Amino acid sequence: MQMIVDSLRGLWENSGFFGLADWRQFVMIGIACVLLYLGIRKKFEPLLLVGIAFGMLLTNLPVAGLYHPELWSGTSISYADILHDGGFLDYLYIGVKTGIYPSLIFLGVGAMTDFGPLLSNPKSLLLGAAAQFGIYCALILAVVLGFDTNVAAAIAIIGGADGPTAIFVTKTLAPEYLGPIAIAAYSYMALIPLIQPPLMRLLTTKKEREIKMDTLKPVPKTVKIIFPIAVTILTVLILPSVASLIGCLMLGNLLKECGVTDRLADTAQNALMNIITIFLGISVGATAVYNRFLSWETIKIIILGLLAFCFATIGGLLFGKLMCKLSGGKINPLIGSAGVSAVPMAARVAQVEGQKANPSNFLLMHAMGPNVAGVIGSAVAAGFLLYVFG
Numbered sequence: 001m002q003m004i005v006d007s008l009r010g011l012w013e014n015s016g017f018f019g020l021a022d023w024r025q026f027v028m029i030g031i032a033c034v035l036l037y038l039g040i041r042k043k044f045e046p047l048l049l050v051g052i053a054f055g056m057l058l059t060n061l062p063v064a065g066l067y068h069p070e071l072w073s074g075t076s077i078s079y080a081d082i083l084h085d086g087g088f089l090d091y092l093y094i095g096v097k098t099g100i101y102p103s104l105i106f107l108g109v110g111a112m113t114d115f116g117p118l119l120s121n122p123k124s125l126l127l128g129a130a131a132q133f134g135i136y137c138a139l140i141l142a143v144v145l146g147f148d149t150n151v152a153a154a155i156a157i158i159g160g161a162d163g164p165t166a167i168f169v170t171k172t173l174a175p176e177y178l179g180p181i182a183i184a185a186y187s188y189m190a191l192i193p194l195i196q197p198p199l200m201r202l203l204t205t206k207k208e209r210e211i212k213m214d215t216l217k218p219v220p221k222t223v224k225i226i227f228p229i230a231v232t233i234l235t236v237l238i239l240p241s242v243a244s245l246i247g248c249l250m251l252g253n254l255l256k257e258c259g260v261t262d263r264l265a266d267t268a269q270n271a272l273m274n275i276i277t278i279f280l281g282i283s284v285g286a287t288a289v290y291n292r293f294l295s296w297e298t299i300k301i302i303i304l305g306l307l308a309f310c311f312a313t314i315g316g317l318l319f320g321k322l323m324c325k326l327s328g329g330k331i332n333p334l335i336g337s338a339g340v341s342a343v344p345m346a347a348r349v350a351q352v353e354g355q356k357a358n359p360s361n362f363l364l365m366h367a368m369g370p371n372v373a374g375v376i377g378s379a380v381a382a383g384f385l386l387y388v389f390g
Contacts, residue, residue: 024290025060032057032285035183044190048163051281052183052288059089059286066090067286072097072175089286092279096171096178101280102164103244108273109164109375110252111265113343115227117369120216123323124335124366128373130319131339132381134159134312138304139385145300150174153385155301158185159308160378161192161340167284168245169382172390179288180298184305189342193349195306196313196337200353203317204333208324209357211332213366224257235380241390242383249379312340316370338367341374 020026035053039046059067067089071082077097082090095101118124135156142152154174157166158181166185170178188195200209228250236243255265320336334354338346347367354361 020062022290024294025062027294028060028288028290029057032060038187038190045186047277048186048281049190051278052186052285055089055282055285056179056288057285058282059288060290067093067289069287069289069292089283092283093286095276095279096167096283097175099168099171099244101276101283102168103248104272104276105164105280106245106379107248107252108269108276109343110228110249110254111256111269111273113249113253113256113372113375114368115224115253115372116219117216117365118372119219119223119227121366121369123331124369125373125376127316127319127323127336127339127370128341128375128377129339130336131312131316131370131374132160132377133315134308134310134340135378135381135385137311138308141307142300142304145304147297147300148174150389151177153389154181155304156308157181157378157382157385158188158301158305159312159340160374160381161185161189161309161312161342161346162375162378163189164280165245165341165378165382167280169385172386175287176292177297177301178284179293180301181305182284183288184302188305188309189345192309192340192342192345193352195309196346196349197353199310199313200317200334200337200350203314204321206357208321208333209354210361211324211329212358212361213330213332213335213363216365221257221259225254228254228257231376235376235383239380239383239387241386242379245379245382246376249375309340313337316340332361332363332366335363335367335370339370339374339377341371341378343371343375344368346374347371 032053035049038044039049039053066087068086071086071090079094082094138159139152139156142155143149147155150173154170154177157169163182163185167178167182170181232247232250235246252268255261255268316336316339317333320331320333323331324333332354334350338350340346347364350367351364354363
């Protein structure tokens with residue numbers, strides 16, 4: 001009888017229920033379930049949010065030993081110790097820490113991206129650059145709120161509206177904040193249809209929103225092939241720290257455009273993209289450990305992320321209004337809001353708002369120019385931040 005009692009006691013003491021000793025664990029499990037609801041039911045960026053939320057759930061379940069944040073702390077990381085003493089999520093996190101996942105995500109993004117609208121209207125590159133205004137506003141605000149400069153830079157990159165870029169920068173500058181920064185970046189990307197329209201209507205007139213733009217001219221195939229090669233050479237020579245992001249983005253696009261690697265382009269944008277998305281989501285969610293995630297710093301990061309998105313949208317819209325005036329009313333300023341690199345969601349929002357003002361308005365392809373320019377712009381901004389604060 002005593003043996004049975006001892007066995008039951010041992011079973012209880014080694015169970016996860018016995019290890020639930022901190023109220024913050026219950027809170028994090030609840031947050032994970034809410035994020036799962038938003039991803040599944042509300043379809044808020046589900047391809048990544050579901051994985052992130054489930055990784056958060058796993059890392060906050062006690063005793064399982066899937067993720068060990070202490071192995072990743074300090075200036076020197078021993079991958080031998082991680083492989084020997086780490087858990088399943090520690091192994092997956094290696095791809096985040098080494099920058100493999102964000103770069104491979106960019107490979108898939110490049111294979112899905114058409115730079116034709118940007119090449120047909122090169123001026124839209126300026127709109128993509130203007131939308132990076134949110135990054136630098138958030139950087140200043142984060143410093144004012146007391147964050148160290150490297151952490152402030154990691155928070156600021158949320159304004160680029162590019163999840164892989166935010167992860168790429170944060171894993172180097174502020175790895176301890178990877179969880180809240182990644183969750184903020186992807187959550188606000190999913191909320192772009194709610195965040196941007198009020199700002200669009202506030203900063204533009206109905207007359208401006210009604211402007212119809214001329215049809216874009218087709219771009220020669222040769223130009224589409226040369227473009228990714230030229231951008232890679234120029235950008236990497238200026239900012240070597242962002243070579244893996246820009247290199248993979250442009251390689252993916254080259255695979256798509258060159259016409260002789262269709263199978264590789266298909267693999268990059270489908271099979272490889274899906275696999276890396278699963279690994280990236282789970283491992284990023286694993287960093288949201290209860291004793292690190294639940295803090296005032298996290299709340300400030302969430303607020304700063306929202307402000308960064310708003311400032312990015314404002315920067316693009318204001319520059320769009322300037323281009324509208326300089327062009328004699330030929331450019332609809334709404335396409336400036338698509339300068340954030342949330343492809344293609346931001347471009348679709350510009351299209352919807354344009355059609356509300358004028359049902360015969362078709363801005364989608366015009367907005368795709370600033371949209372894909374924003375992808376390049378956020379990567380360049382990331383390289384600059386890594387150079388200055390890395």
